[in-house]
Amino acid sequence: MIRTALLLALWAQPSHAALVHFCWAGSNGYTMTGSMEFPDDLAQADLITEQDVTRFRIAGFQNGALIGTWDMSTREPDDTWYLRYFPRLMQFPTNSEVPGLFDQGWNADGTAMDCDEGEFGFNAGNYAQDFCLSGVWIEESGVEPQKPFIAQTTAPTDPACAGPALLSKRRR
Structure with missing residues (x-):
């Protein structure tokens, strides 16, 4: 009886979640944390x-x-939402590293113009990595599509992505 109760209690434990953070540096002072x-x-x-x-x-x-x-918890049904991530490398694949048809589309599709009025989104595709703001492509935010985009276990403390651990770099 005690053994059964113990097994049930262990199964009832909440599952643990991996938590990763990222800081992306675009062009012209545009950055993103997440x-x-x-x-x-x-x-x-x-x-x-x-x-x-x-x-x-x-x-x-x-x-x-x-x-x-x-954030995905307030996602509307028409919001673009596709994500690719290599957890062992702690890296979002970009450009030719992407398996399949899609790179990153976080409330912004390949045109980076589909976020709604008052909304923000990020897109990484074969043309650039860039922002969408209120349905407008923010072209000046963009960087080349192959720029590495890494994640980390600690939260960024600087929205400018200035800390040494926050700068995206190529894996070695």
């Missing part, structure tokens, strides 16, 4: 997608001033 969670048991997977993510949020900045936020 975080996401996914089940711990996927930390060694080859790839996770938006279907695996349990929590996700981003905040966009220009010269340190907040310009918009988006």
Whole structure:
């Protein structure tokens, strides 16, 4: 009886989630911070997608001033939402590293013009990595599509992505 109760209690424990943070530096003072969670048991997977993510949020900045936020918990049915992430490498694949048809579309599709009025979004595709703000492509935020985009275990403390651990770099 005690053994059964113990096993039931262990199974009833909440599952743990892996939490990663990221800080993206675009052009002309545009940056983005964010975080996401996914089940711990996927930390060694080859790839996770938006279907695996349990929590996700981003905040966009220009010269340190907040310009918009988006998170999957308030996602509208027509919001673009696709994500590719290599958990073992702690890296979002970009450009030719992307398996399949989509790179990143976080409330912004390949045109980076589909976020709604008053909304913010991020897109990484074969043309650039850039922002969408109130349905407008913010072309001057963009960087080349192959720029590495890494994640980390500590939260960024600077929206300018200035800390040494926050700068995206190529994996070695």
